[in-house]
Amino acid sequence: MSTIATARLDDMRTAEVPGGGAPIITVEHLTMRFGGLVAIDDVSFRAASGKISAIIGPNGAGKTTVFNCLTGFYKPTVGRLTLHHPSGDYLLEQLEGYKTSQAAGVARTFQNIRLFPRMTVLENLVVAQHNKLMRASGYTILGLFGAKGYRNAEAQAIELARYWLDRIHLTDKADWEAGNLPYGDQRRLEIARAMCTEPVLLCLDEPAAGLNPRESHELNSLLTYIRDHHKIGVLLIEHDMSVVMHISDHIVVLDYGKKISDGTPEQVRADPAVIRAYLGEPDVEEDESGGAD
């Protein structure tokens, strides 16, 4: 077992990321069991910096569980998650929950939006810069006396917040309560909040869910903007194929907790295993191509 595992491990380490780019995260043999249920079964893949990678799959395929393992909400049963941070590698499975964001720079959004609803839009974005501001405020002590260094840091934090507000077109609503925003705005705000932590890897859990086509289009341009101008890795779970096929550089397909395909959108689109997972087995009597889309 160990020799085989090592061999495959090395494979994964040297393999090129489909779609190109320098790897930002390497997932090796990730397995997550809940009691007897195997939610993820030995999944390995890599995602690159400056690229958008999508994880797709039918309902219950284990996509969100992968995310929860990556972002420190679950401890994987087996597996190694290596984040290739510019300052060195982090083993995400060994970090305490909040540290995946604080130290390793992995930010995420949630399938059901989790903003701070009674705080304003701007406050949401400033809270995201907590760790930076805590240091600047001398862990509160200097801040209490209104030290200049802290005031400068706060002004910078507002600058960064403003930058992202401009990107998501919410500048004029900056002082609204976040809970009062329309749904689509809340989705974009959550992405902006994640970006305010200045991550190296951004994980988006179904960012297009519940958006109308126009909002969905806006989302696409926001995500490509983040990829092209910030050069960070973007990992997203999505059901909306118009989003996935348009913007992803690399797609991983899961089904029943197993990886069934991994490649560029063109490769995945043509992969019979993917077609089978989404559309079912073709009937024996029918022509082979009958099942394909």
Place this chain on the structure above:
Amino acid sequence: MSVTTISGLTVRPLNMKAMFKEAGLTALVIFALAVALVGFETTDIPGGIGINTRFDDVAVVVVLGFIGRIALVLLRVHRPGPVLIGAPVMAVAMLGLLLAEPLFGPAVAHTLQPIMPFHDPIVLWGFFIVTVIIAVRAVLSARHIASEETPDAREARMDRIAAKVQHAATFLGPLLLAFAIIFPFLPAANRQLLDIAILVVTYIMLGWGLNIVVGLAGLLDLGYVAFYAVGAYSFALLATHFEVSFWLCLPFAGIMAAFAGVLLGFPVLRLRGDYLAIVTLGFGEMIRVILLNWYEFTGGPDGISGIPRPSFFGLAEFSRSADNAFHTMFGLEYTSLQRIIFLYYLILMLAMVVNVFTMRIRKLPIGRAWEALREDEIACRSLGINPRNTKLTAFGIGAMFAGFAGSFFATRQGFISPESFTFIESAVILAIVVLGGFGSQIGVVVAAILLIGLPEFFRELQQYRMLAFGMAMVIIMLWRPSGLLAHREPTIKLFGRKTAKEAQS
């Protein structure tokens, strides 16, 4: 029975049978409750206990309940006519009975005495107030003002009022503070009034301290009095055993209380909501029981007496005969009031420290993180905020302020015992925070005056105090669950106040 509309207001059909059925049911419930609670009264008679029956009172209560329910049903279907006549008549009749003696002289009062229900006029006063409220609602309903306002709309309206109060607080606050500062020198200020003021300010300080834990960080703490006790005992023990002065002890008592807070915090902060409340409740009781039973250390139920009074910043003593007496130092006549005034300023200063600290820390990253944690802990974790440390700071800082207040309490009383740190104290402090509105500084002041100040003035109504207390809480929960003056002011704004308002509207 058709739906008719009078100038835009829907008048719902009135089902007489259903109305009487509802009123009858109410009367039945009241009867079941009252027959045991009101119907029998135990009295002391020579050689034992006698039972008085008061079935006439039960009958009055049931009839009033029946009529009241009918009035409510009529108001509900927007037929205020009968109520508009009935309620004021009832109110005037009750007022006549209550004020018979001053109005018509003792002779009339004497003849009215037999028909007057209830021994205690307080009950009748209560019914009078309810009747007046129903009458006012009837008037509003008749004038179509009482529109069918949804709870959301009411909440929004109340929030606007609270926002106005909070904006007013920016200049009202200094005004209040100025009044508080000159208060001891007003001609009306006497010993009793000053004592009440000290008590109110102590509770304001405790309320502000708990507001950090409950209002900002959203951690429901039912054992806050434990930290108050830790502060009080730290000071009392240090002062009586080692003769350390109040001013040296004060920070130490705060640190001890904060330490107790962090110690409690470590194991329990992974709990949320109700579970956290239960554990903190248990912790509060634990501290009290330890104080009660560790006789060698704390003096058990005997408490600690002879706790030294605070000196004038270590420079002078408040006594008639000391070498360095305060009155000789400033060339004043000696009065015992000097120490009381000093204590008043001391607690006012401590309370203001808490207030300024809270106002400032709200605008610092840790304060924002507390509020964010209250809103969504999972989102906080995803943003790299350490939830445990953040909660522990809130718990520790809240406990520290309780410790300050505790050592003030000990030095003011000169005597402490576990009696002073029962659960009811925690409940009162929490009630101040809830009533005032989570996170609202001015709300705590208003609530502390209402809950602590008023009952002190009406001491003779002592036995109804808890009743009124409970009623106030129920009404607040029904009308404004977030508290009287709850309104959250953003800690930071991109645009000035005016632009923000324009953008919002």
